Amino acid sequence: MSRAVVYETFGGPEVLELREVPEPHAGPGEVRVRVSAVGLNPMDWIFTSMPEMAERFGLGLPSGFGTDFAGVVDEVGEGVSGFAVGDRVHGGAVGRAAADFAVVDPSADTLAHTPAEIGDEVACTLSVAGLTASAALAAVDVRAGDTVLIGGAAGGVGVVAVQLARLAGARVIGTASEGTFDFLRRFGADPVAYGPGLEDRVRAMAPEGVSAAADLFGTETAEAALALGVPPGRISTIAAGPHPPGGVRPTGGADARPEDLKRVTDAIVTGEITVPIAASFPVERIRDAVRLQAGRHVHGKIVVTL
Known part of the structure; x- marks a missing residue:
């Protein structure tokens, strides 16, 4: 037997349980x-609480939990090349991590x-x-x-986006709560408070204009960018659904190129991204970890160890 976090009904963190389950094995191609x-x-946590979202990603009940992981390969199925027992790896598997x-x-x-230079607690956050x-x-x-406006800049995706944009040579203005301003400045962003009046605050910070925007939280940043005159084709959203406001570009990790993850890990190794x-949290405290994550006020990433 082995352990897995599972849930049998939709709901909040309280539906998550750490249970003994039959030990899985790699089949052909796996x-x-x-x-770890x-x-x-x-x-x-959105999948655990929103059945329609879970269904879009092929998840039904009962379900496993989590996507991003890091660890060591200990079985390789027939027909797999490029991976061997003992390899340290990281990646993403929806509902199985x-x-x-x-x-x-x-x-x-x-x-x-x-990479040898990256520990598992960092590697498990990257996919x-x-x-x-x-x-x-x-x-x-x-x-x-470019002057890029990034919404939700202090979150797990946001801090990576800020640093990638800075590596590309752009100025970054990042929306966040005022309590995270110093945190964002560490990564090269000029912070601005989200909420009503965002458009005016950004205009005051960038009188020469904003040329691109990425909304990593909802639609507020995308709407502010449109009001500031940013062309819809230079505004992206990841959490506004398939039809975001004003014809801006919906996107997500599925649209990334295969080499993008290596580009991020290479930048971590060289110290260009932190x-x-x-x-x-230990996996026994999975509910506490998810409660903290669901509060949406975390500066960076939350890790669960096994």
């Missing part, structure tokens, strides 16, 4: 990973080798955040000389 750490994302063992299909799920941040910036072609870990 790899089994002995998971899981990085939480807003999408994880928070378990002693995650069985993944490298051709369908995200699976990459973990969703790294790919989503890359896609959000690529969708609006962020480049040197991933802040806001809190770490």
